[in-house]
Amino acid sequence: MFDVIIIGSGISGACIARECAKYQMNTLVLEKNIDVASETTLANSAIIHAGHDPLVGSLKAKFNIIGSRMYEQMSKELDIPYLKNGGMVVATNEEEIDHIKMLYDRGLANGLKKDEIALMEQAKVRQLEPNISDDVLMALYLPTTAITYPMEAAIANLENAMDNGVQLQTDAEVIDIKKNENYFEVYTSDKVYKTKYIINAAGLYAEKISDMVVPNYFKITPRRGEYLVLDKDVHVVSHVIYPVPSKKGKGILATPQYHGNLLLGPTSEFVQFDEMKQTSSKGLNDIKNNIKKSVKNIPFNKVIRTFAGSRPTPSTKDFIIEETMVKGFINVAGIESPGLSAAPAYAEYVVEELLVKNGDFKPNTSFNPIRKRVNRMNELSIDEKNILFKKNHTYGEIICRCEQVTKGEIIDSITRNAGAKTVVGVKHRTRAGAGRCQSGFCQVEVSKILAEYMHIPLENVLYQGKHSNIVKEKTKGETNERI
Numbered sequence: 001m002f003d004v005i006i007i008g009s010g011i012s013g014a015c016i017a018r019e020c021a022k023y024q025m026n027t028l029v030l031e032k033n034i035d036v037a038s039e040t041t042l043a044n045s046a047i048i049h050a051g052h053d054p055l056v057g058s059l060k061a062k063f064n065i066i067g068s069r070m071y072e073q074m075s076k077e078l079d080i081p082y083l084k085n086g087g088m089v090v091a092t093n094e095e096e097i098d099h100i101k102m103l104y105d106r107g108l109a110n111g112l113k114k115d116e117i118a119l120m121e122q123a124k125v126r127q128l129e130p131n132i133s134d135d136v137l138m139a140l141y142l143p144t145t146a147i148t149y150p151m152e153a154a155i156a157n158l159e160n161a162m163d164n165g166v167q168l169q170t171d172a173e174v175i176d177i178k179k180n181e182n183y184f185e186v187y188t189s190d191k192v193y194k195t196k197y198i199i200n201a202a203g204l205y206a207e208k209i210s211d212m213v214v215p216n217y218f219k220i221t222p223r224r225g226e227y228l229v230l231d232k233d234v235h236v237v238s239h240v241i242y243p244v245p246s247k248k249g250k251g252i253l254a255t256p257q258y259h260g261n262l263l264l265g266p267t268s269e270f271v272q273f274d275e276m277k278q279t280s281s282k283g284l285n286d287i288k289n290n291i292k293k294s295v296k297n298i299p300f301n302k303v304i305r306t307f308a309g310s311r312p313t314p315s316t317k318d319f320i321i322e323e324t325m326v327k328g329f330i331n332v333a334g335i336e337s338p339g340l341s342a343a344p345a346y347a348e349y350v351v352e353e354l355l356v357k358n359g360d361f362k363p364n365t366s367f368n369p370i371r372k373r374v375n376r377m378n379e380l381s382i383d384e385k386n387i388l389f390k391k392n393h394t395y396g397e398i399i400c401r402c403e404q405v406t407k408g409e410i411i412d413s414i415t416r417n418a419g420a421k422t423v424v425g426v427k428h429r430t431r432a433g434a435g436r437c438q439s440g441f442c443q444v445e446v447s448k449i450l451a452e453y454m455h456i457p458l459e460n461v462l463y464q465g466k467h468s469n470i471v472k473e474k475t476k477g478e479t480n481e482r483i
């Protein structure tokens with residue numbers, strides 16, 4: 001019998017798992033995909049928003065402000081990419097100036113301090129961002145806005161949770177839940193788990209999970225956001241540049257990424273479930289046309305990739321974070337933006353207020369909050385590289401030439417807790433395949449390393465999801481080295 005089963009390993013499930021590990025709770029995370037955090041947490045803008053945008057009094061506002069303040073410490077403990085580069089909401093006419101003045105008041109009402117939000121005149125904006133559009137007249141300056149790497153943030157939380165005793169089962173889709181007098185039965189296709197508490201952190205599928213226990217509680221509609229990714233040698237802006245938000249959301253942003261690429265997007269469009277991850281020529285063109293209103297001199301010929309992710313937009317218009325009328329069944333649903341920013345805060349709330357206060361859980365006195373990420377050879381000094389290479393020669397073998405990722409880093413990403421199981425999983429943990437050639441050269445070598453360290457035939461190595469095998473069969477003799 002588990003104390004807690006968390007359904008979903010996105011940033012919500014991952015942060016909650018780590019909070020559970022701080023107590024003597026027998027906790028299991030169930031994830032339907034082959035790898036963790038591969039849905040909404042994988043495909044978003046990666047911004048830790050300051051908290052200026054959500055409506056005053058909403059759960060979004062409350063947890064955004066607390067969560068963004070928790071990120072720096074969490075990033076230090078878990079070695080998560082985190083860069084406080086600041087943000088600007090730019091206004092291009094009188095109406096938009098009135099809007100950013102309203103956002104200034106809203107930011108303060110939400111709890112931002114006076115030195116965390118300011119109105120900035122045109123000259124200062126231009127001085128800080130020479131490529132800001134000539135039309136920009138004023139900006140709302142948000143110095144605490146930061147950027148992270150969302151999948152790594154989730155992986156780090158899960159890894160640390162597992163280092164402290166939490167269990168994880170991937171490829172385990174919850175297909176039914178039954179409530180007994182004192183516990184739940186949670187069904188996957190091949191197992192039944194018993195648990196006292198369930199946390200529904202299933203993102204876009206949270207309605208489906210909730211309906212298994214408390215039918216018709218809320219509705220979730222996917223709202224797709226498409227993106228363009230520009231090469232690392234493009235240096236156009238250093239802050240996150242937001243336009244004035246509209247009813248559709250925060251608008252098309254220019255966001256420098258932690259690893260050096262520039263991200264443009266997202267669009268905002270309600271779609272069907274089968275369209276959630278597709279890009280469209282209309283969406284990508286909308287990005288190009290809209291971003292020019294805020295930022296100039298963008299070299300669109302430097303786009304190396306496009307992608308899309310979808311927000312789980314709830315019918316309630318706010319996060320749904322509560323124990324339902326069925327005791328022990330807790331929804332953490334409708335977690336659209338600013339979910340990434342807010343996650344550490346609502347994870348703490350769920351565990352402290354909804355689990356610990358209801359159950360008899362003692363602190364885990366041996367909890368270790370520290371986790372170290374995969375070594376990045378290209379971030380080390382020459383002396384550090386030599387020490388690592390002497391200990392382990394695989395750190396001398398470059399596999400991804402664009403991002404200078406070594407075999408040692410890839411092996412580490414596969415063999416640790418919540419480790420990579422697919423080519424894309426390796427990419428997001430090490431950056432092998434994330435560079436200019438987008439894995440044109442290293443995919444074969446990464447596949448071979450996955451086969452070797454997962455002890456599976458090459459034909460069984462997956463690109464990303466189920467049935468995404470890359471190699472069908474050997475076409476030449478056993479002695480042939482190439483595939």
Ligand SMILES: Cc1cc2nc3c(=O)[nH]c(=O)nc-3n(C[C@H](O)[C@H](O)[C@H](O)COP(=O)(O)OP(=O)(O)OC[C@H]3O[C@@H](n4cnc5c(N)ncnc54)[C@H](O)[C@@H]3O)c2cc1C
Pocket residue numbers: 007008009010011012013030031032033036037038039040041042043044045046047048049172173174175201202203204205206209223224225226266309310311312335336337338339340341342
């Ligand atoms: C375009 C876009 C831009 C965004 N930008 C930002 C931003 O800059 N800053 C910010 O703060 N927020 C942003 N967000 C919001 C943020 O990405 C989400 O709030 C957050 O990632 C949600 O995480 P989650 O863990 O709740 O959901 P997910 O990441 O979707 O995780 C849910 C998990 O549950 C699993 N699951 C589903 N059903 C089952 C089942 N039956 N059994 C087992 N497992 C199951 C899924 O496979 C998935 O892994 C953005 C979102 C989008 C789409």
